[in-house]
Amino acid sequence: MMRLSNFSKILHHHPLLQLLYALFFISTIPFAFSEIKKTHIIDDSRPMILFERFGFAEGGHVAISLKDVSWKTKHRKAEYSPSLMGFFLARDISFARIINESHYTQPFCVLSSRYVKLISKFDELTINSTYNGLIAIDDPDEYSLVFGNCEPEFEVSMYVHTEMYNLQYGVKDFLPAGQTLLPKLYFMFFLIYSWFFGVWIYICIKQRPTVDTIHVIMGALLLVKALKMICASEDKMYVGKTGTPHGWDVAFYIFGFFKGIMLFTVIVLIGTGWSFLKPYLQEREKNVLMIVIPLQVLENIAYVVISETGPATKDWMTWNQMFLLIDVICCCAVFFR
Template sequence: MDDARPMILFERFGFSPGGQVDISVSQVSWKSRQQQKQELDPSLMGFFLVRDGSLPLIVNESEYSPNFCVIQSHFVKLFFKFDNVSVGATYNSKVVVSEPDVYSLVFGNCQPEFSITMQVHTAMYNVIDSRKDYLPLGEIELPKLYFLFFLLYAFFFIFWVYVCVKQRPTVDKIHLIMGALLLFKGLKMICASEDKAYVRRTGTPHGWDVAFYVFGFFKGVILFTVIILIGTGWSFLKPFLQDREKNVLMIVIPLQVLENIASVVIGETGPATKDWITWNQIFLLIDVVCCAAVFFPIIWSIKSLREASKTDGKAARNLKKLTLFKQFYLVVIGYLYFTRILVPAIGTILDFRFFWVGAAVGETASLAFYVFIFHNFQPTERNPYLVVDEDEEAEAGRILEEDDSFEL
């Protein structure tokens, strides 16, 4: 690491009583960033732990204290200062956390005119039943949670295959793509479970993180593709896509590729990397653009159905299509809003010991969304688009003439 930033966040971890932090620093050297020779004071550089709740106090202290140096703050737990480290030597240190909380391991440099180069290796873990547990306290339940959802999606996939085989004459290409979505979602869940399980025992994912990112990429691409294809009515309303709908797909799929790259960078590099915050911002921006893009095909389909209901004489069929697509539109909005905004908000208000609850809420919402889509757009002989009688036709015509609730 070669950096001159005043503070660098290395890792954030939820500790139980007796949790430990190990750090090894080697190949340390300093270099002045200014032309004139400066006097180095290594005691103004060092590592420290800080609680989440103490960060506002440190900011306040920095504003009102002259010559403020963060490693001298009363609100940090000092790890060590670099006046204890010899140039070129290796320094090892350990701190035991007595009070449970979420702590951040931070490097502080109160001499920004000097850049420092060093190799750093850190390990943060709790000690449970005399064994090291490398998962934060609030994530210990995640391996079991993700495995449970893997079982649910495996059962869901098997049931979907059974439905498709049973209703083979009515199966369209969209149903096969939906099946692929379930398959990759289930594979992502089992990889997430194994990833967390190996990290908990050994501190490293042993390659499960690679499989997690691969299956997560395919899941993300297929999910947005399914939403767009259903929103355009492909296979349900028409056998082809218009140019504008193809353009939406051509925009969303490359964005999903870029989003997956950003996700890998965020997950594998950590906040100590210079561009980590930038990649976070890219990830959020792409996610917002993708979420916004999927609404356009749904809106186009609803407007087309509304206009067609006035001319083609199939009022009942169009009313059912309008009702279903309006429900789909509202559910997609609810799902994206809940998982992108409310779930992270829930995570911020939960006690750090219950971080897994936020993950459980998010995965439950995703499963409920999948159930809605697969139930309403399953292959069936009594297709609500096709099976209507004269009474339904007359009543639907009256509703479409009098009710403007289907307007967006």
């Protein structure tokens, strides 16, 4: 118990350790931002900023372009050391080792850790300067691209353009290793849902006298789900080839929005026996729908923010937690109504 108390005190007085533990937690979240990313950092003093996580195969590359790099401080006596700022790559497993290393190395700077793969430091940069760098990955694995700032009294501003890709027969593939088959997988799901939709339409036509409104809504849900899958397939295909989704992400979000609302609505309506057992909803059931539908709208907004901004955004983790919380609330509202 004393060890835990002492550890909490140490963690409270060391912002860098807090960031390391935060990155260690984020590394357990299964996300992969694979497309080309453009991020604007404004007056940010965080010790570490996570930009992307990517699975590299042999022959993978990381390209970074910096523009309008600047830094400032509110402390007049603070001395700027460019070697204490820079970008590095780290394996997910390395964050725990970096945390352990920070306990025994004082003063500690993550850029000097033996568990990181350094990309560049700010040694050659001046105010409003630019930088272009390319690094090849010799050891295939899943890496996180992180900006390290070991001078917390300085706030950094910059435009960051990142590209992470693997080379397949000399052609860039912007999908992480292990996700290259996702376009085909999503297309297969599209065919399956389309087949289910066709079968459902056939059954409804054959059993027309017994078809109720709920059956039509269920058919619409299958259609929306199929359209979402084809959009996901096209999204991943274009991301893999060009690094950008070419607008398919917008269609994916739209159909995902309708799918989420319709799914919970169908579950509630079937659970209450609406349409085929009783033609009305009780007040309690109406209240559940009035809670779930607005929450689904908010959840989809959170999902779009999470997908489009990335972990480099200051509030990204808050949106992620809100997304998970809303999902749990919706499930509880439906199952414990």
